[in-house]
Amino acid sequence: MSSTSRYLNGMRFALSRRAEEKEIGDRRSACPPKPKCIRGRRREIGDCRGFTLIELTIYVGIVAMILVALVFTTNVMYDARARVRTSSIVHENISYAVQRIAAAVREASSVTAPAAGASSTTLQLTMTDATANPTIFRVSSQRIYLQMGTSPSLPITSQEVQITSATFTVSNANPPSVRVEVSGDKTNAQADYSSPFTLSETATIRRE
Numbered sequence: 001m002s003s004t005s006r007y008l009n010g011m012r013f014a015l016s017r018r019a020e021e022k023e024i025g026d027r028r029s030a031c032p033p034k035p036k037c038i039r040g041r042r043r044e045i046g047d048c049r050g051f052t053l054i055e056l057t058i059y060v061g062i063v064a065m066i067l068v069a070l071v072f073t074t075n076v077m078y079d080a081r082a083r084v085r086t087s088s089i090v091h092e093n094i095s096y097a098v099q100r101i102a103a104a105v106r107e108a109s110s111v112t113a114p115a116a117g118a119s120s121t122t123l124q125l126t127m128t129d130a131t132a133n134p135t136i137f138r139v140s141s142q143r144i145y146l147q148m149g150t151s152p153s154l155p156i157t158s159q160e161v162q163i164t165s166a167t168f169t170v171s172n173a174n175p176p177s178v179r180v181e182v183s184g185d186k187t188n189a190q191a192d193y194s195s196p197f198t199l200s201e202t203a204t205i206r207r208e
Helices: 003-030 053-107
Strands: 108-113 122-127 135-140 143-148 161-170 177-186 197-204
Touching (some): 053 122, 053 161, 053 197
Antiparallel strands (some): 108 122, 122 135
C-alpha cells in the first residue's frame, strides 16, 4: 500500500472518529442534567437517595415518644379534674347542709330533741313560725332530710354525696347551743377519687 493510500485511510479514520465524538457530545447536551440534592432535600423525587432505615427508625421513635407524652398528660389532667370536681361536690353539699341547720337553730325558740347534754342523729326544733313548726333534720338513706311543719320531708343534700354521719349535740347552757357535725363522701366513689369531708359548726338559739 502506497503512502498516499495510508494517508487517505488515516484521514478517513480521523474524520470518522471526530464525527462519532460530535454525535456523542450532541446526545449528552440534549439530555437534561440530573437533579442535585441539596442538604438532604430533593429537587425531584426518585432521583436522589431517600431516608435510610436508621433515620426512619429515629423519626418513628420520636413521634411515638411525643404521642405517649400527650396521652400521659391527658390522663393526668383528666384525673386531676375528676378529683377536683368530686371534692367540690362533697364540700358544697356538706357546707350547705351544715349552714342550713345552723340557720334554723338560730331562728328556733327551743330544742325539742335531743335533750340538753345529749346527742342524736335527729334534730327537732320548735319554731315561732307555725308553718315551720316543728322543724326536723334527720338522716335517711345516706342523705339529710328537712321537714318543716306538716310539709313532706325533702333532701337538702344531693344524691351524688353520701352522708356517712350526722350528729347533733345540745349543750346545757341557757339559751342552749347545738353543735352540728356532718361527714360525707362521693357516692360510689372509687378509691382514687374518694374525697371524705367533715364539717362542724355550733349555733346558739337567739331568744328575743
